Amino acid sequence: MKNTIKTFLIIVTFIVASAFTLTGDNEGYKVGDVATDFKLENIDGKMVSLSDYKDAKGFIVIFTCNTCPYAVANEDRIIALDKKYKPKGYPVIAINPNDPKAQPDDSMDNMQQKAKEQGFTFPYLMDKGQKIYPQYGATKTPHTYVLQKENSKYIVEYIGAIDDSSRDASAVKQKYVENAVDALLAGEKPKTTSTKAIGCSIKTL
Amino acid sequence: MKNIVIVFSLFLLIPGCKEEVSVTKANQLNEEKELASKDNIPTLNYNQLKPWLNKKNDKTYVVNFWATWCAPCIKELPYFEKVQKDYKNKNIEVILVSLDFPKMKASNLIPFVKKKNIQSKVLHLDDTNEQFWINDIAGSWSGAIPATLIYNKDKRQFYEQSFTQEELENEIQSFIN
Numbered sequence: 001m002k003n004t005i006k007t008f009l010i011i012v013t014f015i016v017a018s019a020f021t022l023t024g025d026n027e028g029y030k031v032g033d034v035a036t037d038f039k040l041e042n043i044d045g046k047m048v049s050l051s052d053y054k055d056a057k058g059f060i061v062i063f064t065c066n067t068c069p070y071a072v073a074n075e076d077r078i079i080a081l082d083k084k085y086k087p088k089g090y091p092v093i094a095i096n097p098n099d100p101k102a103q104p105d106d107s108m109d110n111m112q113q114k115a116k117e118q119g120f121t122f123p124y125l126m127d128k129g130q131k132i133y134p135q136y137g138a139t140k141t142p143h144t145y146v147l148q149k150e151n152s153k154y155i156v157e158y159i160g161a162i163d164d165s166s167r168d169a170s171a172v173k174q175k176y177v178e179n180a181v182d183a184l185l186a187g188e189k190p191k192t193t194s195t196k197a198i199g200c201s202i203k204t205l
Numbered sequence: 206m207k208n209i210v211i212v213f214s215l216f217l218l219i220p221g222c223k224e225e226v227s228v229t230k231a232n233q234l235n236e237e238k239e240l241a242s243k244d245n246i247p248t249l250n251y252n253q254l255k256p257w258l259n260k261k262n263d264k265t266y267v268v269n270f271w272a273t274w275c276a277p278c279i280k281e282l283p284y285f286e287k288v289q290k291d292y293k294n295k296n297i298e299v300i301l302v303s304l305d306f307p308k309m310k311a312s313n314l315i316p317f318v319k320k321k322n323i324q325s326k327v328l329h330l331d332d333t334n335e336q337f338w339i340n341d342i343a344g345s346w347s348g349a350i351p352a353t354l355i356y357n358k359d360k361r362q363f364y365e366q367s368f369t370q371e372e373l374e375n376e377i378q379s380f381i382n
Contacts, residue, residue: 069274069306103276139365140349161348165333167306196339198304201277201349201367 028137031193035154040125057089058148063138068200092122097133103203140199160195251338265357278351299325
């Protein structure tokens with residue numbers, strides 16, 4: 001009888017524990033977590049991984065797309081971030097998390113066209129099979145992750161919006177991503193580590 | 206004598222006529238106002254919107270955050286419209302909070318609401334302090350739309366997801382039963 005109770009308790013513990021683990025997985029990364037590397041196709045047909053960037057000190061990983069008005073409103077700001085921080089060791093890596101089957105305008109062809117029209121200076125990768133964005137916990141476009149390279153690991157240092165005026169670049173007061181990368185460049189931790197902004201839900205089937 | 210009577214009755218008539226005219230005018234004005242309010246969706250900042258998210262009466266409120274540019278939002282709007290129609294007598298009120306950019310209100314939002322003949326209450330939120338109000342509406346909200354808040358005086362739940370008609374009605378049932 002005692003054994004039955006013991007077994008029962010163990011099973012209950014397992015169920016409760018696994019329930020919590022599942023919830024944790026769904027939430028994606030928190031600041032301080034180690035981010036996964038990836039191998040995703042760029043608009044030039046080549047595969048890109050974080051580990052390709054031997055000299056990078058970190059990365060500005062931005063989940064974005066062709067179609068979302070908030071993503072479009074941030075295109076110039078994303079280019080400006082890359083131009084400013086690539087030479088300092090923090091290049092922008094843009095990833096389109098949308099499944100073109102659910103959002104045809106986010107196909108590779110359209111990504112190529114968008115990059116050409118807007119003059120993207122950074123890789124624009126397709127999250128084929130939608131495997132990477134759920135691990136990061138991205139829920140929308142645009143959704144930014146600032147990563148810091150430490151002993152060949154990528155530590156999440158900031159999650160959220162590019163700045164405090166997602167839809168109007170002329171009204172920006174706080175540049176969250178710039179502040180975070182500037183802090184890391186100064187050998188400090190970012191003061192603001194997560195922010196929120198309205199964005200478009202990621203489109204999957 | 207006859208003439209006097211006519212003149213006298215004319216005098217009597219005049220004020221009556223005047224009153225009638227003014228009543229008609231007032232009716233016209235009211236109708237115009239109503240028409241204007243249907244076309245002219247109120248634009249609110251978050252302080253002005255907040256009372257709509259915190260009413261403490263006997264109704265259950267279904268508050269959907271959407272925009273005309275958001276394809277999954279547009280897809281689920283008919284489900285909210287159906288709820289607004291079918292649950293009218295069950296103390297349910299649907300509020301559609303548009304997050305359309307301010308410059309898109311006249312060009313996109315108002316024509317869309319007219320064209321689709323949206324019956325639910327439509328409010329337009331224009332408040333740049335997203336850092337504050339996204340968390341204030343729900344700590345769990347990342348900011349992605351579509352998103353929906355269902356609440357009444359006893360219960361409150363936030364959904365960062367798209368709904369099917371069935372899913373939406375199931376959730377609403379859990380508030381009214």
